[in-house]
Amino acid sequence: MSFPPRYRTPRARSRVEAAGAESRAKAVRAAVELFSTAGYRGASIALVAEKAGLSQSGLLHHFPSKAALLAAVLEHREAEDGRFLSGTDDRPPLGWAAFDALTGLVARNSNRPELVGLFVRLSAEATEPGHPAHAWLRDHYTSTQSWLTDAIRDGQHRGEIHPDAPITALVHLTVAVLDGLQQQWLLDPDDIDMVDEFTTFVSGLHSQWDTTPTTSSTA
Amino acid sequence: MSFPPRYRTPRARSRVEAAGAESRAKAVRAAVELFSTAGYRGASIALVAEKAGLSQSGLLHHFPSKAALLAAVLEHREAEDGRFLSGTDDRPPLGWAAFDALTGLVARNSNRPELVGLFVRLSAEATEPGHPAHAWLRDHYTSTQSWLTDAIRDGQHRGEIHPDAPITALVHLTVAVLDGLQQQWLLDPDDIDMVDEFTTFVSGLHSQWDTTPTTSSTA
DNA sequence: GTCTATAGCCGGATAGAC
């Protein structure tokens, strides 16, 4: 990552420091909310500050620039999701289990519109090379892709997934489905059940590439 | 649509009017380029004007506001794509042929990064109810969805598509794949061949729901 | 139809008091 400074969570000393940490946390939460609706460009630090109960300069005391605030937001989100996909600290899910893990992620996202909005908007904005989250976005995609690629490859080696399955296409399509469903869901949450749709997609993959014809594995 | 005024292409009278039309067209082209990279919010009318070879006020003479410029851009794009999907003025493609038409659209988009960028960015921005393109975006999705829904339903009636095929899920997934592939392609055009990936997706649908087991229909 | 000039707002960021 090529982001400005770092923001280590402090090791809690005096009462004063605790207050500072609190403000910082509130600011990040507020930033997530606003970036997720208005996007990075569309949300002003003044608004974020207000929502966090600080003045604009108060906020800028914790984050030297708007980009730095964004960096903190991204670290925060990344931490949450990363933890989620690697299971509970053991080895990452492999083979079809990886798709089940993704289904779980979709289910979780269905209850967190802010995170979905944040991601959808940043993905679109940060496609431009100059954007402060551009590097993050590339990292995000490549790591997701390699995570899923490894999982599928492993499934093939263990004879769970058909050896003819076109790995890179499956990876790209799966990621596309995830992103695309979020986009639609954001536009009209009532029109679409992301978990249902994604499950349908995955069972389609099963019916084509599963070596052990189980009708559905994700209940 | 709830957009401000209208911009009829003039019926070409005097030399003066011709010049005006020319400027207007140049402005729309420039706006497409800039909106497609920086987004609507991110691009300023001053920049659009410069790119079109006008002053900022000169541009605003043709379009009373920035939102009006956006409206013109959307009309322009909509016209192009609508024409494309309804074939050459005859009835819209039905059954599997609809998916072939979509493949054609993807192929065309592969050569028009500006249109893809425009759409990806606006889709993300305009998810917010307040955005000037919000109504357009909803229209766009619902009309695409109903177009594809009709096509699939017709394919079922003619016995070309299996009656158990889950229509709405297929529609949502197909749209998701289209959007998601564009997003990935925009981030790294060399990493992904949209036509290949989409074709793989469609042949997956065939293998699951085609009643006449032809291996591939999209070459 | 196109320009210059300008109003008026809002954005990010800095200086410095408390």
Next chain:
DNA sequence: GTCTATCCGGCTATAGAC
């Protein structure tokens, strides 16, 4: 750590000359 005050720049939009 938090505030007020302020600078500076960019933005949309308007007024009015040519």
